[in-house]
Amino acid sequence: MTLGRDQLVVIGGVAAGLAAAMEARRASADLHVTVLERTGDISYGACGLPYVVAGLIPSLQQLVVHTPEYFRERHGIEIRLNSEALEVLPAKSIVRVAENGEEREMGYGALVIATGAAAVCPPLPGHELEGVFVVRHMRDGRRMLRFIEEARPQSAVVVGAGYIGLEMAEAFTARGLRTTLVEASDKLMSALGGGARDRLADELRSNGVEVLFGERVVGFEGGAGRVARVLTESGGALVADIVSIGVGVRPEVGLARAAGLEVGEAGAIVTDERQRTSAGGVYAAGDCCEVLHRVSGRRVWNPLGQPAVRQGWVAGANAARGDGSTRARYAGVVGTNVCKVFRLEAARTGLSLEEARAAGFDAAETETETLSRAGYYPGAALIQTCLVTDRAGRLLGAQMVGREGVAQRVDVYAAALHAGLKADDIERLDLAYAPPFAPTIDPIIRAAHAARKREL
Numbered sequence: 001m002t003l004g005r006d007q008l009v010v011i012g013g014v015a016a017g018l019a020a021a022m023e024a025r026r027a028s029a030d031l032h033v034t035v036l037e038r039t040g041d042i043s044y045g046a047c048g049l050p051y052v053v054a055g056l057i058p059s060l061q062q063l064v065v066h067t068p069e070y071f072r073e074r075h076g077i078e079i080r081l082n083s084e085a086l087e088v089l090p091a092k093s094i095v096r097v098a099e100n101g102e103e104r105e106m107g108y109g110a111l112v113i114a115t116g117a118a119a120v121c122p123p124l125p126g127h128e129l130e131g132v133f134v135v136r137h138m139r140d141g142r143r144m145l146r147f148i149e150e151a152r153p154q155s156a157v158v159v160g161a162g163y164i165g166l167e168m169a170e171a172f173t174a175r176g177l178r179t180t181l182v183e184a185s186d187k188l189m190s191a192l193g194g195g196a197r198d199r200l201a202d203e204l205r206s207n208g209v210e211v212l213f214g215e216r217v218v219g220f221e222g223g224a225g226r227v228a229r230v231l232t233e234s235g236g237a238l239v240a241d242i243v244s245i246g247v248g249v250r251p252e253v254g255l256a257r258a259a260g261l262e263v264g265e266a267g268a269i270v271t272d273e274r275q276r277t278s279a280g281g282v283y284a285a286g287d288c289c290e291v292l293h294r295v296s297g298r299r300v301w302n303p304l305g306q307p308a309v310r311q312g313w314v315a316g317a318n319a320a321r322g323d324g325s326t327r328a329r330y331a332g333v334v335g336t337n338v339c340k341v342f343r344l345e346a347a348r349t350g351l352s353l354e355e356a357r358a359a360g361f362d363a364a365e366t367e368t369e370t371l372s373r374a375g376y377y378p379g380a381a382l383i384q385t386c387l388v389t390d391r392a393g394r395l396l397g398a399q400m401v402g403r404e405g406v407a408q409r410v411d412v413y414a415a416a417l418h419a420g421l422k423a424d425d426i427e428r429l430d431l432a433y434a435p436p437f438a439p440t441i442d443p444i445i446r447a448a449h450a451a452r453k454r455e456l
């Protein structure tokens with residue numbers, strides 16, 4: 001058994017795990033840092049997978065940020081690929097590891113769990129047919145691309161219209177496949193309803209994607225072990241040479257649960273603002289964790305890349321230096337998310353009206369439409385904004401859709417939510433203006449103005 005009080009062990013070698021390892025190295029040059037990763041891949045941007053499938057990015061290799069050698073040689077961080085943590089024993093500060101067909105024990109002074117999330121694949125009849133995929137890790141991308149290369153599919157069905165489903169629908173279309181997107185609810189990106197949903201659906205349809213709302217997939221059929229049709233509850237049979245299932249992810253908490261770590265209502269590991277778990281010396285970060293939602297004040301599960309890295313930094317700094325000697329704290333999320341759907345940008349931050357009411361707010365929403373640039377300047381495009389506010393005018397959430405100027409503008413609302421601003425605070429912000437970038441009154445100000453007037 002490897003023993004070591006000066007040993008930091010990190011489980012998981014993607015966004016959160018490697019951020020923790022690097023931050024720990026920055027905090028302490030002497031610490032032995034070992035990262036265990038059960039697959040053969042580390043340090044890659046899973047977010048780029050749809051763009052490789054689309055052919056926009058030529059190869060999966062381009063998603064790789066750093067190699068194991070980089071971590072070893074430049075930073076003295078030991079990367080162990082194909083090395084799975086089987087069990088964590090916090091009382092003994094030991095991790096049981098399987099590597100190359102052998103099991104061994106590793107002692108740790110501090111442990112960071114960054115086991116991430118797994119894509120949900122509902123056990124519907126036929127889900128095991130060749131050609132039915134989830135998209136989560138590098139190996140999923142590899143399998144899908146190999147299948148596309150070999151089977152040359154002509155038609156695709158995407159199940160689920162979350163942001164990954166939307167990106168996959170665009171990716172298949174870009175590859176020349178006839179694509180159908182099937183969504184059980186009447187929403188896109190799990191929150192966009194009304195005008196924003198209709199505009200996105202129109203964008204998909206005008207680019208050749210068939211969009212079916214309120215249709216539940218009940219199974220898959222095929223011949224010779226390969227998928228050929230997707231069956232829906234209403235009796236439909238959609239032709240599909242390839243299927244991408246994007247109905248959500250679940251946190252990978254098996255290891256943590258078995259170790260007796262507290263798992264919260266949202267189903268992920270409970271951590272405090274220093275990313276400490278309920279077990280001494282054990283930290284957690286990324287998609288396997290719950291976080292504080294700064295608007296609702298609740299612990300939520302918010303599996304996204306940027307929060308994962310930042311939690312990794314906090315976990316790494318605290319794990320390296322011990323709890324007391326660092327100021328590293330994670331401030332929580334406001335739930336910001338952006339997605340490109342063909343030529344549209346769709347973004348949300350904070351709570352939707354439904355979420356706000358469910359969280360107990362007396363909330364209302366205000367919709368506005370404004371141009372992205374001065375009306376006379378070429379290329380001005382319509383931005384639809386929906387602001388959710390409470391009776392006192394406090395901003396609770398924002399959703400935006402438009403051809404340009406959405407992705408960056410939503411960040412202003414995210415900052416406003418972070419700071420707990422009201423609509424009239426936002427209205428008073430001094431924002432940048434020049435005709436190629438904004439109308440004289442920016443869409444952010446215009447929407448806040450409309451929301452404030454609604455209160456009067």
Ligand SMILES: Cc1cc2nc3c(=O)[nH]c(=O)nc-3n(C[C@H](O)[C@H](O)[C@H](O)COP(=O)(O)OP(=O)(O)OC[C@H]3O[C@@H](n4cnc5c(N)ncnc54)[C@H](O)[C@@H]3O)c2cc1C
Binds near residue numbers: 017036085
């Ligand atoms: C197609 C796609 C598009 C995305 N787009 C965006 C986007 O636009 N914006 C955004 O913010 N986020 C996006 N994301 C989400 C983002 O990729 C994740 O939030 C991020 O990867 C989370 O990082 P993580 O390190 O917490 O977990 P993961 O990336 O899930 O990594 C966890 C790692 O832990 C390993 N592991 C698990 N258990 C063990 C064990 N017992 N022993 C050893 N290793 C183990 C796993 O093999 C895995 O490699 C996207 C994801 C996908 C799949």
